[in-house]
Amino acid sequence: MAHIVTLNTPSREDWLSQLADVITSPDELLRLLDLETHENLLAGREAKRLFPLRVPRAFVARMEKGNPDDPLLKQTLTVQDEFVTAPGFSTDPLEEQNSVVPGLLHKYLNRALLLVKGGCAVNCRYCFRRHFPYAENQGNKRNWQVALDYIAAHPELDEIIFSGGDPLMAKDHELDWLITQLEGIPHIKRLRIHSRLPIVIPARITDELAARFERSSLQILLVNHINHANEVDQDFRMAMARLRKAGVTLLNQSVLLRGVNDNARVLANLSNALFDAGVMPYYIHVLDKVQGAAHFMVSDEEARTIMRELLTLVSGYMVPKLAREIGGEPSKTPLDLQLRQS
Numbered sequence: 546m547a548h549i550v551t552l553n554t555p556s557r558e559d560w561l562s563q564l565a566d567v568i569t570s571p572d573e574l575l576r577l578l579d580l581e582t583h584e585n586l587l588a589g590r591e592a593k594r595l596f597p598l599r600v601p602r603a604f605v606a607r608m609e610k611g612n613p614d615d616p617l618l619k620q621t622l623t624v625q626d627e628f629v630t631a632p633g634f635s636t637d638p639l640e641e642q643n644s645v646v647p648g649l650l651h652k653y654l655n656r657a658l659l660l661v662k663g664g665c666a667v668n669c670r671y672c673f674r675r676h677f678p679y680a681e682n683q684g685n686k687r688n689w690q691v692a693l694d695y696i697a698a699h700p701e702l703d704e705i706i707f708s709g710g711d712p713l714m715a716k717d718h719e720l721d722w723l724i725t726q727l728e729g730i731p732h733i734k735r736l737r738i739h740s741r742l743p744i745v746i747p748a749r750i751t752d753e754l755a756a757r758f759e760r761s762s763l764q765i766l767l768v769n770h771i772n773h774a775n776e777v778d779q780d781f782r783m784a785m786a787r788l789r790k791a792g793v794t795l796l797n798q799s800v801l802l803r804g805v806n807d808n809a810r811v812l813a814n815l816s817n818a819l820f821d822a823g824v825m826p827y828y829i830h831v832l833d834k835v836q837g838a839a840h841f842m843v844s845d846e847e848a849r850t851i852m853r854e855l856l857t858l859v860s861g862y863m864v865p866k867l868a869r870e871i872g873g874e875p876s877k878t879p880l881d882l883q884l885r886q887s
């Protein structure tokens with residue numbers, strides 16, 4: 546007998562209405578979580594002038610009510626610490642605000658990164674592009690065409706990375722157009738999409754999008770951006786199952802964040818939750834030193850200690866690579882865990 550499953554989750558096509566209905570008020574966010582009496586949390590609300598608050602309701606639904614230290618809340622709530630200007634923390638930590646072609650960053654040999662859309666569904670407080678001049682890097686066909694011409698003229702490129710902002714802020718018909726253009730460039734073999742949308746609004750993985758990936762002649766990879774096991778829910782697992790069926794390779798990158806995931810057991814739980822959803826851990830990044838995010842910093846020494854313990858807690862394939870980005874280097878730089886070699 547067939548089971549009739551009634552889902553009270555939103556339909557897959559309604560990601561745009563969820564996007565139009567994101568929370569932008571710190572007061573509303575705290576009210577929804579029964580935290581409106583916490584004066585110290587409310588006191589951070591002015592930081593939205595530095596970088597607006599933006600959190601989808603589907604993500605808030607995974608936060609624990611009454612918990613001021615909830616790891617998902619910590620990633621998204623404005624706090625007073627953002628006003629601190631710490632030495633060494635800049636507004637352009639990766640020196641990427643002068644790209645050759647607007648919105649295209651070609652820093653590494655075989656792969657280039659296209660800033661498809663400036664906006665994002667969620668504003669993570671540690672975002673290294675929180676000061677990025679997105680207004681000058683508009684995602685539209687005219688700018689994309691300039692980038693595509695560059696890509697076509699550079700045969701050393703075999704992979705294009707869609708980034709942002711968040712590239713899945715583009716509509717399905719825009720992504721279809723971009724993918725079609727890339728499929729017409731013979732040396733491009735792979736398309737990689739870096740996005741936080743599938744986790745914050747799983748309905749973004751529409752049937753139309755999955756079907757487009759499925760019939761692409763490119764190999765497609767999705768690199769999710771997930772920092773804590775509590776972010777992974779049933780809707781996300783279903784979205785990943787659809788993409789797996791479409792032949793998409795599923796990876797994850799995290800950022801090591803004080804008060805969120807700076808603990809080997811928390812990272813072990815994350816790796817397990819990811820693998821259960823069919824997603825392989827790829828990178829864990831040391832925080833980029835962006836102004837306003839110094840309170841999230843975990844020192845290199847602490848990062849090494851956490852990663853050495855993580856090695857003992859999970860299978861080898863579940864351990865992400867600890868890395869940092871250094872402006873001007875020809876690749877990401879792995880951090881040596883300083884394990885005994887003999």
Ligand SMILES: *Cc1c(COP(=O)(O)O)cnc(C)c1O
Binds near residue numbers: 651656657706
């Ligand atoms: C991080 C990054 C990449 C991808 O690097 P991988 O190590 O291949 O994941 C490519 N281009 C730019 C500009 C980047 O910042």
